[in-house]
Amino acid sequence: MxxxxxxxxxxRSLLSHSLLGLSISALLFLICFTGxxxxxxxxxxxxxxxxxxxxxxxxxxxxxxxxxxxxxxVESIPESLYVVLPxxxxxxxxxxxxxxxxxxxxxxxxxxxxQEGWTHFLKELHVSLHLPETIGLIIVGIFGALxxxxxxxGILAHPKIFKDAFRWRKxxxxxxxxxxxHNRLSVWGTPFYIMIxxxxxxxxxxxxxxxxxxxxxxxxxxxxxIDTVYGADPEVSQSVSNIDxxxxxxxxxxxxxxxxxxxxxxxxxxxEQQFLEIAARLxxxxxxxxxxxxxxxxxxxxxxxxxxxxxxxxxxxxxYRLHFGHFAGLPIKxxxxxxxxxxxxxxxxxxxxxxxxxxxxSFINDLWVGVVxxxxxxxxxxxxxxxxxxxxxSLFLMVWLLGLIIALTLKAPKSSRRVLQFGLCGVLLLIPxxxxxxxxxxxxxxxxxxxxxxxxxxxxxxxxxxxxxxxWQRCIPFYKLKPAYD
Amino acid sequence: xTWTLPLLLNxxxxxxxxxxxxxxxxxxLWLRSFSFSVLVLSxxxxxxxxxxxxxxxxxxxxxxxxxxxxxGLSAESPLKSSYVRKRSCKPRLIQPISMxxxxxxxxxxLISFGLTLLASVSACLVLTKxxxxxxxxxxxxxxxxxxxxxxxxxxxxxxxxQRSKPIITLISILVFSIVLLSx
Numbered sequence: 001m002x003x004x005x006x007x008x009x010x011x012r013s014l015l016s017h018s019l020l021g022l023s024i025s026a027l028l029f030l031i032c033f034t035g036x037x038x039x040x041x042x043x044x045x046x047x048x049x050x051x052x053x054x055x056x057x058x059x060x061x062x063x064x065x066x067x068x069x070x071x072x073x074v075e076s077i078p079e080s081l082y083v084v085l086p087x088x089x090x091x092x093x094x095x096x097x098x099x100x101x102x103x104x105x106x107x108x109x110x111x112x113x114x115q116e117g118w119t120h121f122l123k124e125l126h127v128s129l130h131l132p133e134t135i136g137l138i139i140v141g142i143f144g145a146l147x148x149x150x151x152x153x154g155i156l157a158h159p160k161i162f163k164d165a166f167r168w169r170k171x172x173x174x175x176x177x178x179x180x181x182h183n184r185l186s187v188w189g190t191p192f193y194i195m196i197x198x199x200x201x202x203x204x205x206x207x208x209x210x211x212x213x214x215x216x217x218x219x220x221x222x223x224x225x226i227d228t229v230y231g232a233d234p235e236v237s238q239s240v241s242n243i244d245x246x247x248x249x250x251x252x253x254x255x256x257x258x259x260x261x262x263x264x265x266x267x268x269x270x271x272e273q274q275f276l277e278i279a280a281r282l283x284x285x286x287x288x289x290x291x292x293x294x295x296x297x298x299x300x301x302x303x304x305x306x307x308x309x310x311x312x313x314x315x316x317x318x319x320y321r322l323h324f325g326h327f328a329g330l331p332i333k334x335x336x337x338x339x340x341x342x343x344x345x346x347x348x349x350x351x352x353x354x355x356x357x358x359x360x361x362s363f364i365n366d367l368w369v370g371v372v373x374x375x376x377x378x379x380x381x382x383x384x385x386x387x388x389x390x391x392x393x394s395l396f397l398m399v400w401l402l403g404l405i406i407a408l409t410l411k412a413p414k415s416s417r418r419v420l421q422f423g424l425c426g427v428l429l430l431i432p433x434x435x436x437x438x439x440x441x442x443x444x445x446x447x448x449x450x451x452x453x454x455x456x457x458x459x460x461x462x463x464x465x466x467x468x469x470x471x472w473q474r475c476i477p478f479y480k481l482k483p484a485y486d
Numbered sequence: 487x488t489w490t491l492p493l494l495l496n497x498x499x500x501x502x503x504x505x506x507x508x509x510x511x512x513x514x515l516w517l518r519s520f521s522f523s524v525l526v527l528s529x530x531x532x533x534x535x536x537x538x539x540x541x542x543x544x545x546x547x548x549x550x551x552x553x554x555x556x557x558g559l560s561a562e563s564p565l566k567s568s569y570v571r572k573r574s575c576k577p578r579l580i581q582p583i584s585m586x587x588x589x590x591x592x593x594x595x596l597i598s599f600g601l602t603l604l605a606s607v608s609a610c611l612v613l614t615k616x617x618x619x620x621x622x623x624x625x626x627x628x629x630x631x632x633x634x635x636x637x638x639x640x641x642x643x644x645x646x647x648q649r650s651k652p653i654i655t656l657i658s659i660l661v662f663s664i665v666l667l668s669x
Binding site: 012013015016017018019020022023141142144145146147148149150152153162165166167168169170171184185188189190191192195198201202205206209212213216217225228229283284285286309310311312313315316318322327328331332335336338339342354357364 | 507536544619
């Protein structure tokens with residue numbers, strides 16, 4: 001790198017990397033941290049509603065009964081009615097359309113509605129920052145794009161990328177240790193961060209791009225752009241009849257034997273344009289699904305070409321699984337969580353480097369502790385909404401505000417960090433206990449037990465971290481722990 | 487445990503890369519060649535076991551994580567001496583960026599935001615129109631390029647103190663794109 005790039009380019013890259021990074025650090029930290037947790041949203045949803053009936057098989061009768069009951073419960077039949085099938089990751093079945101949604105019991109009757117609780121709050125915080133949906137999505141998309149820019153300028157600003165490839169000098173100054181941590185986590189995670197940034201930017205900004213493209217080339221017709229990329233619905237005209245799900249499944253098995261159905265969509269139910277779509281996962285493919293279309297009698301119309309159409313279509317439809325790590329099962333999700341945490345640490349350490357470079361401490365040091373340690377505390381604290389009548393959002397705001405107040409009042413970043421870490425320990429310990437008390441789940445291998453144990457282990461690890469620092473701090477004269485500034 | 491073989495190969499490859507890095511000698515060419523060969527072999531084995539799409543993704547992720555584990559395990563341990571710790575924790579001033587600079591940067595970013603957006607969108611529309619591929623491929627390629635170009639343009643504007651150069655360039659791109667699109 002040193003030979004390729006001039007020192008001027010390196011300096012400029014470092015400057016823009018630092019300036020941009022510091023300007024967007026807090027929000028980027030929030031997006032990265034929530035994104036890390038959202039990877040496990042399916043598991044959290046199961047943890048949040050553990051009493052929903054779970055099973056891995058389904059029957060055509062079950063679908064027929066649930067669709068009939070759904071029709072009875074709603075005033076008008078939705079244009080697209082979704083029946084989501086059980087999978088290995090989520091062994092639950094649910095039916096939804098026009099904002100109405102219920103879980104399906106084993107006998108086909110409808111059970112509870114999915115709660116819009118803590119997991120929903122977490123997803124919304126990551127996807128749109130709880131802003132109006134389109135604006136929030138665009139803002140988060142912009143942050144994805146900026147993350148990409150940060151990675152590129154970071155690489156350009158790093159002339160010793162190979163020389164320091166495996167170096168972490170923890171015994172140097174605090175600044176050196178933070179810089180090494182920042183650089184190593186950044187360099188080895190680069191492909192992942194680029195992928196997350198670009199796919200995130202695509203998800204957030206594709207709507208904007210579609211609008212512009214439609215205005216430029218399609219006379220303002222956005223649907224035409226979407227149809228060009230993802231394919232259009234088939235034109236069907238037939239007499240109204242009941243859908244033969246079994247025939248459709250039989251045809252699918254012959255047509256695409258390796259396809260694993262994940263959901264059904266009944267389009268235009270009860271009209272002459274009625275048809276059935278079966279979305280199915282294909283092995284070893286990153287595309288979300290291939291869509292197979294059937295007439296009411298189960299005869300195959302076509303498939304949408306997500307798996308074998310233009311490469312652009314395949315790429316566009318692979319973005320979701322690639323961004324959220326929802327492929328190849330739980331091991332990949334855990335790897336995503338690990339690298340997501342690394343990216344979150346990179347965001348925090350970037351600001352830490354800047355803070356240690358300054359010759360003085362100010363309220364910003366405290367504020368940053370309130371952001372970095374107050375945010376996880378607030379997000380985990382919002383999970384109390386599972387047991388209380390308060391909303392996750394109000395709990396989140398209250399706890400985060402409290403964290404910021406603690407940090408700003410103590411005026412001693414190291415002490416306030418420990419207070420918030422101990423607070424997080426306590427909350428992470430309390431939530432599983434309350435969960436076990438409320439739901440009285442058996443201690444066998446189930447998702448709730450695993451999540452509860454995960455929380456307890458994280459709590460113990462944090463306890464060790466905070467206690468370590470506490471002992472370390474006790475070696476320093478007490479007057480050092482007084483406010484670092486007035 | 488179908489992941490065992492590629493995982494072992496991947497670990498071996500990154501471990502060998504680490505050894506190469508430790509050696510720091512040009513004469514260790516055989517070690518370097520060996521580690522890169524095993525790295526390629528691990529990529530192939532991932533592709534063979536889980537398919538090329540999963541394989542490439544997992545290879546990048548797993549390689550990074552193995553390297554980070556090695557870095558964590560081989561990190562130079564913190565010094566215990568309170569004197570050294572006290573000394574080493576003392577903040578050092580190496581051209582720190584001031585709050586004023588950050589504020590200025592943020593304002594510049596907001597001001598340049600619109601111009602960089604317009605320039606990158608228009609450049610991508612030109613690509614959509616003139617790239618030789620099918621309309622689907624061109625649209626998707628441009629949809630990915632648009633945020634990438636936008637962010638790089640933002641970084642470029644922020645990196646140059648004399649802002650007139652990037653502004654003139656971005657306006658030129660915008661005008662040139664509009665002319666091309668109106669043809």
